[in-house]
Amino acid sequence: xxxxxxxxxxxxxVFDSAYLLEVHDNDLNAxxxxxMTAHEQIINEIHLSKPFAERGxxxxxxxxxxxxxxxxxxxxxxxxQQHVQVFEDFCCRKPDRENLKESYHRLIQxxxxxxxxxxxxxxxxxNHLH
Amino acid sequence: xxIKAIIxxxxxxxxxxxxxxCVRSGIVNVLHHFPDAVLAAEFLQQxxxxxxxxxxxxxxxxGFDLLxxxxxxxxxxxxxxxxxxxxxxxxxxxxxxLKKPYTYQRFLDAVGKVxxxxxxxxxxxxxxxxxxxxxxxQVIRLKTSEILYMESMGDYVRFVTKDKKYITHNSMKKLLSxxxxxxxxxxxxxxxxxxxKLNDFxxxxxxxxxxxxxxxxxxxAKVKKHIKVLQ
Numbered sequence: 001x002x003x004x005x006x007x008x009x010x011x012x013x014v015f016d017s018a019y020l021l022e023v024h025d026n027d028l029n030a031x032x033x034x035x036m037t038a039h040e041q042i043i044n045e046i047h048l049s050k051p052f053a054e055r056g057x058x059x060x061x062x063x064x065x066x067x068x069x070x071x072x073x074x075x076x077x078x079x080x081q082q083h084v085q086v087f088e089d090f091c092c093r094k095p096d097r098e099n100l101k102e103s104y105h106r107l108i109q110x111x112x113x114x115x116x117x118x119x120x121x122x123x124x125x126x127n128h129l130h
Numbered sequence: 131x132x133i134k135a136i137i138x139x140x141x142x143x144x145x146x147x148x149x150x151x152c153v154r155s156g157i158v159n160v161l162h163h164f165p166d167a168v169l170a171a172e173f174l175q176q177x178x179x180x181x182x183x184x185x186x187x188x189x190x191x192x193g194f195d196l197l198x199x200x201x202x203x204x205x206x207x208x209x210x211x212x213x214x215x216x217x218x219x220x221x222x223x224x225x226x227x228l229k230k231p232y233t234y235q236r237f238l239d240a241v242g243k244v245x246x247x248x249x250x251x252x253x254x255x256x257x258x259x260x261x262x263x264x265x266x267x268q269v270i271r272l273k274t275s276e277i278l279y280m281e282s283m284g285d286y287v288r289f290v291t292k293d294k295k296y297i298t299h300n301s302m303k304k305l306l307s308x309x310x311x312x313x314x315x316x317x318x319x320x321x322x323x324x325x326x327k328l329n330d331f332x333x334x335x336x337x338x339x340x341x342x343x344x345x346x347x348x349x350x351a352k353v354k355k356h357i358k359v360l361q
Contacts (some may be wrong), residue, residue, distance in 0.1 A: 022233050025154065037143055066187055070144050070211045073231030081211075081231070088212075128199065 009128050010056040012121055016076040023074070035122035039115060040110060045071075046111060053104040056097030061104065062088050072114060079113040083107060131245060135181040136195065137163040137211065138170040140188040144230060148183055148209065151163060151237045158241060173198045181244055186210040186219075197222050205244045215293045231266075242343045259310065270294070274313060278327050278338050280305060282320040292339060296298035315356050317345045 009028055011017035024030040049064040065084050072080035087107045095103065135158050139145040145163050152158035161179060164170040166188050173180075175197075182204050191199075193208060194215075204226060206224040206343040208215070209232075219227050225247060226288055238290035259274045276291045282302045289296040306316060314320045321343050329337045336343045345353055 019231070019233060022235065023231070025234070030150075034143070041143065046259040063187070063189075066211065067141055069143055073211070074143055074147060078231075085212075 009125060011076070012124075013082060014077065014079070014117060014118070015115075015121060016078055020076040020079075028125060032125045032129060035075060035118055036126065038075040039118045039122060042068055042111065042115060042118075046108065053101055056100050058091040058094055058100055061100070062091035065091075065107075068111075073119060075081050077114055077117065081112065083110050083114075133158045133180045133241070133244065133248075134178075135183060136162050136170060136173065136179050137170070137183045138162065138167060138188070138193065139183065139185045142166045147231075148237075150337055151234055154234065155241060156236060157245075161248060167191040167193060167199075171199050174202060174204075178202060179204050179250065180240075181205045181207065183207050183209055183226075184224075186212065190361065194218060194222065195290040196261070205247060207240045207244065261309070263296060263298045263300075264273045265298050270296060273328065274310065274324070277314075278322050278341060279321055280314075291340065313331055315349075315352055316345060317349050317353055319346060325353075328357065331357065 011020065014113070019099070042095050046066045046112055049061055052060040052064060065088055069081050069084040069088070072078070072084065072112075084107070087103065090103055134253040137145050137148050137160055139148065139307050146294050149160055158181065160171050162174065163174060167313070167318065168190055170182070184196065184206055186208060186231065187210065188240065194211075197206065206222070207226045207228060208219045208224050209228045209230060211230040212270075213229055218260070228240055228273075232271045236345075250319060250328075259296060262271055263275060264270075272289060272291065274334050278290045278292065280302075281288045282288065283297070283354050285299060285301065287300040288299065301318070302316070302322065305322065309322070313324060314322050315325050322348050323336055323338055323343055329336045331345065332347060334347075334350075336345050336353065342359065
């Protein structure tokens with residue numbers, strides 16, 4: 001059983017620290033693990049989504065991002081979860097291929113900002129714990 | 131209380147967090163996690179669970195498709211990242227709807243609802259269960275809640291309700307093995323009473339809607355166990 005580190009850590013303001021601490025029972029190790037797993041899974045899902053964007057397959061793209069969405073939420077980055085939700089809704093309106101690709105690329109840019117935040121916070125937290 | 135549950139969820143992190151919450155609660159015992167509805171349906175055909183944590187959108191059949199397939203009626207807590215399914219979920223009479231990401235407190239509230247619903251259903255069932263007795267060549271349905279007490283008469287037993295009495299060929303011993311021990315209690319060699327109908331209990335008698343039933347010394351402790359006395 002991992003030893004729980006309960007000391008305080010100043011999360012960056014963009015992260016919902018109250019949510020993270022409540023969900024993980026103040027276990028900073030568990031939060032660090034969530035950051036790493038979410039980062040890894042989001043990159044993987046984005047990679048898998050690319051062919052659908054190229055083909056203009058809105059429904060498959062929506063399903064892919066539906067899997068990504070809670071990863072942002074569980075990482076305490078609710079704003080990014082909302083971004084994905086907006087994109088999912090957009091996909092439901094069956095946009096044409098060009099519109100879909102444009103919207104997809106805008107979303108990916110947003111996702112990359114979120115991924116950087118996640119990586120930086122993950123590293124900061126790991127350094128704090130070690 | 132121990133709630134036997136399964137998780138049907140294709141998103142690994144969502145499933146992991148849910149499993150952690152279940153362990154942390156100390157109430158919910160997760161028997162299995164299924165990444166899709168097909169595997170979950172196979173499991174539910176052969177196993178009984180109290181609760182299903184069910185995602186809506188998964189590869190293949192959806193969570194709602196699973197609910198359409200299964201015959202049993204476990205309590206269901208839907209877990210989804212989309213609020214659009216909330217209306218359909220409540221049409222399926224699900225116990226609660228958790229929107230991802232949810233907090234541990236929100237999870238506990240949902241499990242609390244399951245506990246309350248299960249307990250109420252159990253209580254309701256207790257009073258509403260029917261039993262069948264053979265009387266004068268007829269098979270008669272009696273509501274458990276109608277029976278005041280049963281009295282042994284040699285090879286026969288008399289069932290006493292508020293308005294009627296029914297005599298049936300039976301023995302107390304056999305009867306005791308067939309009735310719900312949470313409701314009925316043998317208070318005397320010749321009497322079994324419906325504890326939900328007990329008005330008062332003093333000295334060596336139990337009063338049940340105007341009928342005075344003897345309580346033997348040997349059975350006094352058993353009767354006391356059934357009733358909760360506030361002091």
